[in-house]
Structure formats: structure tokens, C-alpha cells
Amino acid sequence: MKFPIFHGFIAPDSGAAKPLNAMNTAFSLAAALDAQLSVAIGALQISVRTILSSNMVEGLISDENKRSAASATAAREQITELARKSGLIVHTEILKGDLGSIKRRCANRARVHGLVFAEAGIPGELLGGSLIEPLIFESGRPVIVVPNGFSAAISLDHILVAWDGSAAASRAVWDSLPLLRLAKSIEIVTVTGEKELNEVPAANALAGMLTYLGRKVGVTALPLGRSSAAGLIKEHAARAGAGLVVQGAYGRSRWSELVLGGVTRDMLHGCTIPVLLSH
Numbered sequence: 001m002k003f004p005i006f007h008g009f010i011a012p013d014s015g016a017a018k019p020l021n022a023m024n025t026a027f028s029l030a031a032a033l034d035a036q037l038s039v040a041i042g043a044l045q046i047s048v049r050t051i052l053s054s055n056m057v058e059g060l061i062s063d064e065n066k067r068s069a070a071s072a073t074a075a076r077e078q079i080t081e082l083a084r085k086s087g088l089i090v091h092t093e094i095l096k097g098d099l100g101s102i103k104r105r106c107a108n109r110a111r112v113h114g115l116v117f118a119e120a121g122i123p124g125e126l127l128g129g130s131l132i133e134p135l136i137f138e139s140g141r142p143v144i145v146v147p148n149g150f151s152a153a154i155s156l157d158h159i160l161v162a163w164d165g166s167a168a169a170s171r172a173v174w175d176s177l178p179l180l181r182l183a184k185s186i187e188i189v190t191v192t193g194e195k196e197l198n199e200v201p202a203a204n205a206l207a208g209m210l211t212y213l214g215r216k217v218g219v220t221a222l223p224l225g226r227s228s229a230a231g232l233i234k235e236h237a238a239r240a241g242a243g244l245v246v247q248g249a250y251g252r253s254r255w256s257e258l259v260l261g262g263v264t265r266d267m268l269h270g271c272t273i274p275v276l277l278s279h
Contacts, residue, residue, distance in 0.1 A: 002036040002089065003178060005029065006113035006141075008106035008131050010042040010099075011072035020078055021151035022119040025274075027086055028153035029117065029144070033178055036089045039079055040109055042102035042131075043072035043094050069096065103134040110139035114178070117144050120271075136249050142175035142278040144244075147271060154274050155243025159183045162233050163190050163203050168248025172278035173206065176246045179276070185216040187240060191232055193224035237273050249277035 007026045023039075030037040045065045072094045083090035095102050110116045116139055121129030135143050144154070156179055163169050173180075180186060188203045188210075203219045210217045222232045237245050 003033045004113040005035045005115045006038050006110045007117040008040040024151040026117045038091045041072045041094050043068045043096045045096050107134040107138035116141045120145050144276045146274045156182045157184045158242050159244045160237045160242035161188045162247035163188050172248045175278040188219045191222050191229040244274050246276045249279040
């Protein structure tokens with residue numbers, strides 16, 4: 001059985017076909033892992049029926065819903081053509097509904113896959129990155145988040161693991177094994193001075209465990225200074241030429257909903273390197 005990867009995104013807000021940059025990355029990742037790719041395309045449907053509704057309002061909503069459905073269909077056709085040219089096995093479906101419904105259904109579908117792929121989107125942009133949180137916190141699967149507009153293949157030559165000994169970090173390491181097996185070198189990075197690490201598994205202990213992969217494994221300690229922990233890791237990853245960062249995802253409860261914690265949010269904001277997050 002081929003390794004299963006899931007990718008979900010909201011269709012662009014136009015009926016015309018638009019460049020799907022992240023799909024190029026998803027296809028190259030699927031090829032590297034000999035994977036079967038499942039893609040869910042969200043087609044937003046607005047439903048506003050009140051006593052104040054008018055024929056004009058309902059007509060405008062109907063037109064907008066048709067545009068969204070046409071955009072999803074155009075995206076599906078683009079993906080089908082990419083799949084035909086690449087020879088990959090790709091399953092596509094269109095999910096129609098409001099944003100909450102699409103989020104839930106994408107998270108549910110992601111649960112039966114080995115790896116999830118998503119695009120970060122532009123902070124502040126309508127719907128930008130709107131699927132990130134449900135995919136991370138509700139799917140139970142590791143999620144690779146690529147920067148907005150990223151279209152290159154993910155380089156697995158040098159993978160950086162952000163390690164603090166936590167349960168989330170541990171899950172991220174072992175969830176990323178299919179990718180770590182393809183790496184030429186693995187670098188374990190710890191940020192010192194942020195938290196007490198004496199009572200958690202040390203980075204050196206993890207390095208010893210990962211040597212069974214037969215890859216070069218190194219350990220780097222980054223002292224916390226004026227920059228945040230996430231900032232230090234991003235800067236070091238860029239300097240080291242890492243193609244992927246692996247780290248645990250942290251969230252906090254707000255009004256009974258999980259939202260991205262500060263470190264996770266900071267890691268994704270402005271990051272130019274794909275990040276694998278596991279919660």
C-alpha cells in the first residue's frame with residue numbers, strides 16, 4: 001500500500017483557474033515518499049435566510065456560491081491534469097459548505113492518512129491559513145506547513161529537529177520518521193535558557209536513538225538571547241540550509257477551542273522553510 005498523504009485547501013475566490021503553487025510541492029513530496037495523495041477542495045457556500053432576506057440578496061448569495069463551486073471545479077481540473085502528467089495516484093473531492101463544516105470534514109479526512117500537507121496562507125488575508133489549526137489539533141496527524149506561495153520541492157538533505165524533551169516534540173520526531181529516513185543529515189537543536197531541561201530526555205540521548213537510521217546526526221544548543229525561541233530556530237535553520245524543520249505543536253484553550261500557542265504561531269509567521277508540526 002502506498003503511503004497516504006492528505007492535502008486540504010479552500011478554493012480561490014474566483015471561478016477562473018489560478019496557480020496552485022503548493023500543489024507542486026505536494027506532488028514532489030508524494031513522489032519522494034511513493035505516496036498516494038488525497039486532496040479536498042473546499043467550496044464555500046453562504047446561507048443567509050432571515051425575515052429580512054430579499055430576492056436581490058438571495059440572488060447575490062446564489063451567484064457567489066456558484067463562483068465558489070466553479071473555482072473548486074477549476075482547481076480540481078488543474079490537479080487532475082497535474083496527476084495525469086506526473087503519473088501519481090491522486091484522489092480529489094470537493095467539499096461544499098460553510099467554513100466550519102469544511103474545517104471539520106478536512107480534519108476528519110486527515111485522520112486516516114499518514115501525513116497532512118497545508119499552505120500557511122497570508123496572515124490577515126481572508127481565509128488565509130484557516131485550515132491550519134483544525135488540521136493540527138483535530139486530525140491527530142503530523143502536518144507539514146509550507147510558506148504561502150511555496151512551490152519548490154521540499155529538500156530533505158538536512159532536516160532540523162527542534163527539541164525540548166516535551167511529549168509534543170517526541171511525537172513530532174517519531175511522526176516524521178518517513179522523512180528522516182530520507183535525510184542525509186539530521187540536526188537536533190535545543191534552545192537553552194528558556195526552560196529547565198535537566199529532567200527531560202537530553203538532545204544527546206535523542207541523537208543516540210536516531211543513529212539507528214544510519215544518518216549523520218548532530219546536536220546544536222542555541223542560547224536564548226533577545227530573539228524568541230522560534231526566532232532563533234528559524235534563523236539557525238536558514239543559516240544551516242535546512243530544508244525542513246520538525247517540531248511539536250503547542251496550543252491553548254480559549255472558549256473551548258484550541259488555538260495556536262505563541263511558539264507555534266511565531267514559528268509559522270514569516271517562516272521561509274516548511275515546518276512539520278505534530279500535536
